[in-house]
Amino acid sequence: MGKLISSILIANRGEIALRIIRACKELKIKSIALYSDEDLRSKHVKSADEAYYLGPPAPAKSYLNIDKIIEIAEISGAEAIHPGYGFLSENETFAGKCEEKGIIFIGPTSAAMALTGDKMKCKEIMTKAGVPTIPGSDDILEDVDKAVEIAEEAGYPILLKSAYGGGGRGIRLADNEKKLREEFEMASAESRAAFGKSGLYVEKFLQGIRHIEFQLARDSSGNGRHIFERECSIQRRHQKLIEFSPSSVVDKKTRSKIGEIAVRAAESVDYLNAGTAEFLRDEKGNFYFIEINSRLQVEHPVTELVTGIDLVKLQIRIACGEDIPFQQSDLNLNGSAIECRINAEDPFHDFVPSVGLIPDCNLPYGPGVRVDTYLYPGCNVSGYYDSLVAKLITWGQDFNEARVRMSNALDEFIIEGINTTIPLYRTIMNEKNFINGNISTDYLEKYGILNLMQNQIKERTLKTSDSSIAAALLYSEFLKGQNPAYNSSKELSLSDWVRAGNTKNGI
């Protein structure tokens, strides 16, 4: 291994900034953090070797402020920039600016990023490279006959989508030609009225979809590796909640086959560094490429735990021009790992964001437990940034051991002051369809998981009612003792024992 660089500026915040700082410490590279006004007291500022002030809280004025970040990189003498995920991580202008200034961007080249960022172009390249994509039109359709032709080829039912919609708006399902023609006319008219143009395209409708992705790495010598899959089907409104590896529906043969396709996809855009090829898998077991995420993924720890590879250190080494230090055949899938994304959202109230001071928190630990988080007692969860406050990751010899450890670690994880998605995950970890691997991207709705969670909380409250009544009795007795009005009463007051207990225990 050659000489590495001596300093990295981390253009991010929160748990991922801390994750990158840890990698820097292990490689004896100086870590340089950035902070907005909102983040002066954040943990990444405390952990980094250096920290520079960036600007006001709003992302546009701080963590998305390309000019300011480049300026700090030059002032601080940073040799490289790690963008983390989110913010500028997939911004080709930023990557390009780094290239221009001679600062190493720890990620793909701006050219590769431009290709992976343009979904239509990327799909075209993949099709040429023999990577399977979701059957459908390659471009916008002006003609209903063309739509019918494609539908015949891909098979019904088929999805009719508007290029100007988004987030599910304007998606229509047609299960035969007659229906498709009707819907096309309606949708076309609607679209013309709203946007002045039709802009429709069709795509095969996939049932019982699983979202499965492959971790990739490719170095500057052109060596490409896939580092196995992650199962990411537990989602809410297309946001991943839980990820694990290996997937129960990916056997050794499929892993090699789809993994090789993923590597081919990376090659076809001359990809550099770590990335992720995302696929959808239908009920029949067909895999369809959807896109390459050209950055370190939130869920990368799952892969780290089953392979032993430190992906952030690997990213840094590749960015410094080193070759990937392993062959595809060197990799072993060791055990099973699960990640839960702990979000500051209230699962009992439609997942509204929950922000504010964390008076206290208790991080779980023990065999097979890893936490990546920026939380500490007294810290602040800001409404300006992402709701992810912690990632809890567990490892086990098999899925079941990892799952039980996750369930126990969730019980141990206490975050005071805000609502989080922990109760939801406590329910899922013990839900029979999850246990048996009966999952798909509509898992939450299909099995009424939110209702199940509500009912379980009620049951738990009832089960602990003896304890809560006891606490109430003890505390009100204590208050009586504090209140002089009660002191004259002949009733024995508990406060004396509470106090006695405190004295004994050195409080």
Add this chain to the structure above:
Amino acid sequence: MGKLISSILIANRGEIALRIIRACKELKIKSIALYSDEDLRSKHVKSADEAYYLGPPAPAKSYLNIDKIIEIAEISGAEAIHPGYGFLSENETFAGKCEEKGIIFIGPTSAAMALTGDKMKCKEIMTKAGVPTIPGSDDILEDVDKAVEIAEEAGYPILLKSAYGGGGRGIRLADNEKKLREEFEMASAESRAAFGKSGLYVEKFLQGIRHIEFQLARDSSGNGRHIFERECSIQRRHQKLIEFSPSSVVDKKTRSKIGEIAVRAAESVDYLNAGTAEFLRDEKGNFYFIEINSRLQVEHPVTELVTGIDLVKLQIRIACGEDIPFQQSDLNLNGSAIECRINAEDPFHDFVPSVGLIPDCNLPYGPGVRVDTYLYPGCNVSGYYDSLVAKLITWGQDFNEARVRMSNALDEFIIEGINTTIPLYRTIMNEKNFINGNISTDYLEKYGILNLMQNQIKERTLKTSDSSIAAALLYSEFLKGQNPAYNSSKELSLSDWVRAGNTKNGI
């Protein structure tokens, strides 16, 4: 796998009680804890499903009180008892009492324990079973000629030891026959004067010794496995401080060979459950069996991290009559793991114990880091029990990655209120002989590690002197602002900004 038991009483305290509680939770077995008056607020009481009061703080009246523990086991309906390490874990009377009462003892049978506990008898059995032991006399020597004869066979230099000595007292080294005869006469006379009998024996003197042990497991069907070695040579006065696996001097062939010897040793005493075969290794690479520790070892997490096996769950399964679920050939050594025993002792003052309230503590975490501990902010470290307050264990793809992670985790580990051995380990993790594997049981003295630690602290203090002076300046300015006498002064007081900063940050 068959049906397991429904409850386990844990006849221990501290981190090992917590470790066993975790295993119980994973297996959905009710955990029953015990506590002395000193431990009412201890974490194992808080974490267990049930907790029973045992007695006054002194071990003899609490955690060593066999009758009381058996009584609680019967009252609570415990189906099994896990003794942890220390206390009653190697007490054959206790194991026997459990057998008598029909309570499953999670450990070897009392019969096997009696054999492993008697070192002379055990050595005899091992010699018969073809297990190499340290060459020397099998019994006490009355005759100097016999001593000379054995010395000729074992080779000089040879150690002359008194059976009535102990802890290094009365050990003499002889490097030729003449010296041996002289020393024998002197030692014999001395011993006769002090104890009324001679009681001398000889043993081969081993140079540059390493202490290497093999983890064992054996089930009730007689299946025996070794679960690789642990290198335990970093010691202070025969107390292990740091353990790791694999050992840099054990190659694959040696691992199989000595591992098989360890299994043979276990078979020769009809050993049951998890145990450890301890060996000494001399500079020439010879291994000599010393003893079997018939319990779960403090350093078992090292083995757990390189094999993925949960040894406590394995213990419980074996005790319930299950067979070991893996063949010897199924085991893979995955990466490298190191453990540091964090003791409440002051390494700057001859390791005197340090006890009391822990106002605050910060446990390290992150990729590859595991902590087994009973510490929490506000807990108490008692002088009544063992000084081990935490075990810090790190994993890496190789020794170096594990070592660097350990070094960083030690930097992160803050324990307020007491002195600990953390500064010593920070020095060792970056000391070149340790890095290069030049270690032996006299490592601390041989390389002047304590002096090195003292010097490094001085250097660090000097290096951070800018920061400490800055802190002093800021704090004294703050005090000035607090004192009305200074308020009239024209000097600007920093306290205003401190307060301004606090307000901004919502304090």
Add this chain to the structure above:
Amino acid sequence: MEFKINNLDNILSGSISESSVDGKIIATINGKEHFIRIIGLKNSILEFILDNSYRTAKIIEFGSSYIKMIMNGEQIVLKKHSKLTEILEKSLAISGSSSGENKLYSQIPGRVVSIMLKSGDQLKKGDSVIVLESMKMQVAVKGHKDGCIRDIKVKVGDTVSRNDVVALIE
């Protein structure tokens, strides 16, 4: 004494039946005797052993007829129960839903990204009035009752805190 817990239907009961000076207490809860040993009370955290099991409760708030605590990570509100309070609560609930509060509060802090209704518009309970952005998510503040918008108190780009009044509905 009788209690109601959170939204559970059951009416539960508890009282202290015996107590000795060394911190050991016998309580009768839902008709069963329980043995309690107090460990301590510090920073509103009450610790005790109930029938050989450790329990802890963090007391958040208390009043003459209720106590709010966190137990096992869940919030528990315990109300003293009596026929009278039940009747009172019911009548309050009825009056609350009919006339109710005019002020519409934001349930979260965030930045106003769009305003859906203007002064004078009619709305039904549940209709979106304004949309806030917090943590990269868009969250609607919805009408808490049927009525007519009298005033919108915020404009696009404003930052609001939790429980700020964003509109008046008549």
Add this chain to the structure above:
Amino acid sequence: MEFKINNLDNILSGSISESSVDGKIIATINGKEHFIRIIGLKNSILEFILDNSYRTAKIIEFGSSYIKMIMNGEQIVLKKHSKLTEILEKSLAISGSSSGENKLYSQIPGRVVSIMLKSGDQLKKGDSVIVLESMKMQVAVKGHKDGCIRDIKVKVGDTVSRNDVVALIE
């Protein structure tokens, strides 16, 4: 101002040279200018950024001429330095070692397991006077000066706390 830190030989210096109302300070430490931004002070924990690096110090004790803090897990004692204090300290050190304190304190809490000397015995500095057991280890309390035992204040089986007087030495 001049400082001495722990047992370092160097004499160090520091003073605040500039300060503005928004919490930014310039200090001159050992001849170099440093830029400081205060983050906060809470529960005796002082947090600040020194030349773009985060620093924290927990203040343990302070007096008119010294300050004791924990920084990076290590205890730092900073003394204001002047020629006068140096002379005073030296003379104190001399008188301290010659006449000194009569009381022998236990440096740790523990149980007395044996008493090595009795009233009237002569001892040299460093001789073991009693042996305590703590955490399964035996630790000797050793004479802090040459002299003669006037009184042993403990008996075998006693429990002593840290800094308890265990003997008087004259």
